[in-house]
Amino acid sequence: MQHFWAIQMADWLDQIKWTEDGLLPVIAQDAQTGDVLMMAWMNAESLALTVDTGFAVYWSRSRQSLWKKGETSGNQQKVHSLLLDCDGDTLLLKVDQIGGVACHTGRRSCFYFALESGQWQATTPVLKDPAEMYKS
């Protein structure tokens, strides 16, 4: 059975069109409100872990390591559903955002610089103090 499961796993993972670096762009969306929370990357291992654990695990390109979302901050993302796009090269991850904050700045969503009058203007309030989130 373990062998059969491994083959199945490889199958759905193999159907993804990974980048040359073996990565996949992933859009995290709040399953309840529809808010787009962030965009990050996964490799095959992090995607398999995401499915296995039911919580979002990304691949940090800057640290070149697995990034269990919320491990430090507590802002975990419980997986609601996974949707691959028509080209098989982008994933939409619908999540329940634990604590309501996805961004390291303490905002709900990472997308908060609106282009207004030719300038990027910060919108949306800081809900949690980053110093509190990352004090550990």
Added chain:
Amino acid sequence: MQHFWAIQMADWLDQIKWTEDGLLPVIAQDAQTGDVLMMAWMNAESLALTVDTGFAVYWSRSRQSLWKKGETSGNQQKVHSLLLDCDGDTLLLKVDQIGGVACHTGRRSCFYFALESGQWQATTPVLKDPAEMYKS
């Protein structure tokens, strides 16, 4: 005045963290329903054109050319707002999806393969016949 405007343009474009290839991943979201419609790429020229014209213009990596979304299919995207993320390397484009269909398969959204029981299962109906959309 033209000169001043050009400097302003360069400024907000320069604040974006482009990839080494000079590209930016862009998530298109329906401004009314919150549906995530697609993910595509822009270069500086296509983003400037998007802002100037008020309609989404992407950069086709496969064709290496500007891609005026909907030019052939009619599925244009009228820009509602532009939101850059905390890292300055991903854009969320809120749009009014003309005709209600974003995907070249005739579906509303490109994200329609749901992972269920270890397989990508096509969900959501085809709303427009692709043969009709692309008959030119």
